[in-house]
Amino acid sequence: MRPLLLVDVDGVLNPFGRPEPGFRRYHCTIGPEAYTVHLDARHGTRLLELALATGAELAWATTWEHHANHWIAPRIGLPELPVVPMGPARDSELGEMFKTPHVAAYVEDRPFVWFDDQVRDEDERYLRERQGLDRFLLVCVDPVGGLTRQHLAMARRWLTLSGFSQGP
Template sequence: MKPLLLLDVDGVLNPMGRPTPDFRRYRCTIDGELYTVHLNPRHGRRLLDLALATGAELVWATTWEHHANDWIAPRIGLPSLPVIPMTPDFPRSPPSEYGELFKTPHVAAYAGRRPFVWFDDQVWAEDEEYLRVHQGLDDFLLVHVDPAHGLTSRHLGMAQEWLTVPKD
């Protein structure tokens, strides 16, 4: 089973803090709303290299859903990627039962039994517990990304190590 590399946008590829000079500013309009995003064009190549080196498949795990393929992917050099569908009535989703992020059940349903690494700024111990205890999954790595800084080499290294080091 090919492992998955799951990508969030806001807080991961689009940091919330002051971007460093290697980020570019873009304005995009989605459903009549204007958004400003800061993206690092090198992230796409680095993510593609990680996927190639580990045999993993890149997938969007973001509330941007298919808009990520329109607005984010071309600006960082990614092809169109599969998208994990999120609840259609976000942000009016029912509250979590165990304290997990509203996206976590969608990620679990999409991943099934495939191993995955999930880059997100909102994944915590509750998400790990939900996936392990309530979904019975055990072959995943949650990579919490500091939303002020976004995705870094350290995060990519963690994913590469997890995906390539044999598990006991």
């Protein structure tokens, strides 16, 4: 069973702080809304390398949903990815964020790493206690700086030590 690498956009690939060198500004329109995003093409390369090295499958876990395939993926060199459907927000049971039940439903019993800027202890508790999941790693990304090599290394280490990795 291939593990999943779940990726959020805002705060992860699109940091909220002043972008570092290597980021490029894009303006995108989704329906009546206009957004400015800062993206670094190296993120796509690094995520693909991580997926290849570990045998994992990349998927979007973002409120951008399918718009991420249109606006984000081509700008950072990712192919079209599966999308975790966010559906309507549910009431929180343990203080988990609104995305967590949707992620749980999507992953079923597959192992996964989730890169998000809003995952907290409550989300981990929800996944373990309410969903019975135990093979996952939540990587809380600082939304000011976004995804770093250290986050990716943490995921690779966890996948390798947990025996899910096909790579060295």
